[in-house]
Amino acid sequence: xxxxxxxxxxxxxxxxxxxxxxxxxxxxxxxxxxxxxxxxxxxxxxxxxxxxxxxxxxxxxxxxxxxxxxxxxxxxxxxxxxxxxxxxxxxxxxxxxxxxxxxxxxxxxxxxxxxxxxxxxxx
Amino acid sequence: xxxxxxxxxxxxxxxxxxxxxxxxxxxxxxxxxxxxxxxxxxxxxxxxxxxxxxxxxxxxxxxxxxxxxxxxxxxxxxxxxxxxxxxxxxxxxxxxxxxxxxxxxxxxxxxxxxxxxxxxxxxxxxxxxxxxxxxxxxxxxxxxxxxxxxxxxxxxxxxxxxxxxxxxxxxxxxxxxxxxxxxxxxxxxxxxxxxxxxxxxxxxxxxxxxxxxxxxxxxxxxxxxxxxxxxxxxxxxxxxxxxxxxxxxxxxxxxxxxxxxxxxxxxxxxxxxxxxxxxxxxxxxxxxxxxxxxxxxxxxxxxxxxxxxxxxxxxxxxxxxxxxxxxxxxxxxxxxxxxxxxxxxxxxxxxxxxxxxxxxxxxxxxxxxxxx
Numbered sequence: 001x002x003x004x005x006x007x008x009x010x011x012x013x014x015x016x017x018x019x020x021x022x023x024x025x026x027x028x029x030x031x032x033x034x035x036x037x038x039x040x041x042x043x044x045x046x047x048x049x050x051x052x053x054x055x056x057x058x059x060x061x062x063x064x065x066x067x068x069x070x071x072x073x074x075x076x077x078x079x080x081x082x083x084x085x086x087x088x089x090x091x092x093x094x095x096x097x098x099x100x101x102x103x104x105x106x107x108x109x110x111x112x113x114x115x116x117x118x119x120x121x122x123x
Numbered sequence: 124x125x126x127x128x129x130x131x132x133x134x135x136x137x138x139x140x141x142x143x144x145x146x147x148x149x150x151x152x153x154x155x156x157x158x159x160x161x162x163x164x165x166x167x168x169x170x171x172x173x174x175x176x177x178x179x180x181x182x183x184x185x186x187x188x189x190x191x192x193x194x195x196x197x198x199x200x201x202x203x204x205x206x207x208x209x210x211x212x213x214x215x216x217x218x219x220x221x222x223x224x225x226x227x228x229x230x231x232x233x234x235x236x237x238x239x240x241x242x243x244x245x246x247x248x249x250x251x252x253x254x255x256x257x258x259x260x261x262x263x264x265x266x267x268x269x270x271x272x273x274x275x276x277x278x279x280x281x282x283x284x285x286x287x288x289x290x291x292x293x294x295x296x297x298x299x300x301x302x303x304x305x306x307x308x309x310x311x312x313x314x315x316x317x318x319x320x321x322x323x324x325x326x327x328x329x330x331x332x333x334x335x336x337x338x339x340x341x342x343x344x345x346x347x348x349x350x351x352x353x354x355x356x357x358x359x360x361x362x363x364x365x366x367x368x369x370x371x372x373x374x375x376x377x378x379x380x381x382x383x384x385x386x387x388x389x390x391x392x393x394x395x396x397x398x399x400x401x402x403x404x405x406x407x408x409x410x411x412x413x414x415x416x417x418x419x420x421x422x423x424x425x426x427x428x429x430x431x432x433x434x435x436x437x438x439x440x441x442x443x444x445x446x447x448x449x450x451x452x453x454x455x456x457x458x459x460x461x462x463x464x465x466x467x468x469x470x471x472x473x474x475x476x477x478x479x480x481x482x483x484x485x486x487x488x489x490x491x492x493x494x495x
Contacts, residue, residue, distance in 0.1 A: 032247070
């Protein structure tokens with residue numbers, strides 16, 4: 001069973017490499033792979049761990065941690081929109097006020113977190 | 124050696140453990156499986172291998188709307204889950220010695236491949252839905268190829284870790300970290316929920332009001348439908364559309380003006396337009412069934428056709444329409460959208476709308492139909 005699964009995995013990787021290696025601009029994929037690991041292991045990972053250390057001793061740590069994870073996730077998926085250079089390709093694409101909307105979402109998460117803390121303390 | 128080891132970071136957090144990795148890994152695995160399968164569906168619909176073209180299903184009409192909406196939603200969810208998963212296993216990055224045996228080295232290298240391919244795949248997908256291409260490769264080709272590497276290295280990872288996964292599939296009764304872990308998982312679940320809630324409205328109309336962060340909000344639309352490729356980008360103008368006539372090639376080729384087309388029996392259908400980038404909307408389309416136009420040229424049912432657009436340049440200026448779509452009574456050469464004459468950006472004078480088809484193949488500014 002494990003052998004079959006592993007062999008299937010190797011087969012699919014081979015299919016992927018077979019499709020990938022002839023592509024023009026392959027160096028961009030190689031840089032992307034290395035960059036993906038570097039971005040996480042050197043930048044995002046340590047930042048998240050640092051945040052974890054800072055909240056470790058806080059009261060209501062569980063709720064604070066959940067709120068920070070949620071906020072971090074919302075920021076992570078919105079940052080590329082905010083960083084994208086150039087005007088939107090057309091008026092129906094990227095037409096939302098992303099900075100403001102992100103702020104609204106973060107405030108909403110904070111409000112939910114505060115309510116959760118209050119409810120848990122009353123119990 | 125000893126000095127090197129003491130220079131490595133020490134991790135005391137107890138949720139960097141196999142049980143947490145298994146709990147998050149299950150969700151991540153499910154998201155990746157959904158993302159991979161829906162991606163394959165999209166690939167086959169857009170680039171069918173020759174033998175499959177005649178077998179593509181045109182029902183349900185909302186099929187592609189569902190699968191591509193799921194593709195983007197599961198990809199966005201996976202971004203959150205992969206971050207949580209990597210956080211859990213992060214201390215293992217500093218394992219010392221770096222490898223104990225050849226097997227252990229190979230295992231670590233395959234994990235590096237899994238992480239690199241997965242993060243690359245999710246990141247390029249996210250950037251692509253913004254129509255931002257800061258790389259030297261073709262997005263579609265690289266995203267498709269790397270999908271197989273992600274799927275393969277995931278299977279390999281499951282095979283290698285099978286005993287550990289089995290051992291930690293269920294929580295142990297003696298587990299002192301259960302409450303803390305539950306809280307962490309609730310936080311990760313909340314993050315996935317928040318990301319989904321604020322983006323899925325671009326495809327799932329009932330949640331449209333919460334679509335605050337998606338690249339598309341279908342409320343920003345003309346005639347009720349967003350636009351991907353504008354007439355300006357396609358270099359189509361009202362002047363170039365003015366003396367337009369449709370050419371239909373076949374055993375009895377003919378040309379037909381817009382006035383004559385409008386005088387033919389019309390059909391009004393409700394079909395979604397669903398983009399590969401994940402947004403979709405339902406709309407009313409009015410026009411002449413493609414199969415009627417083909418029959419007039421003496422083209423028999425069961426024939427695949429080539430559709431050519433007036434656009435000057437574009438990857439999809441000519442597209443192949445496999446026989447199942449050409450035969451379908453709901454596939455129209457549409458002249459009207461939501462009961463108005465098509466705007467130039469929506470493909471005036473005439474565009475294709477077919478059921479269960481990626482938006483990029485719903486060719487706009489159609490000038491010619493012919494046997495493929």
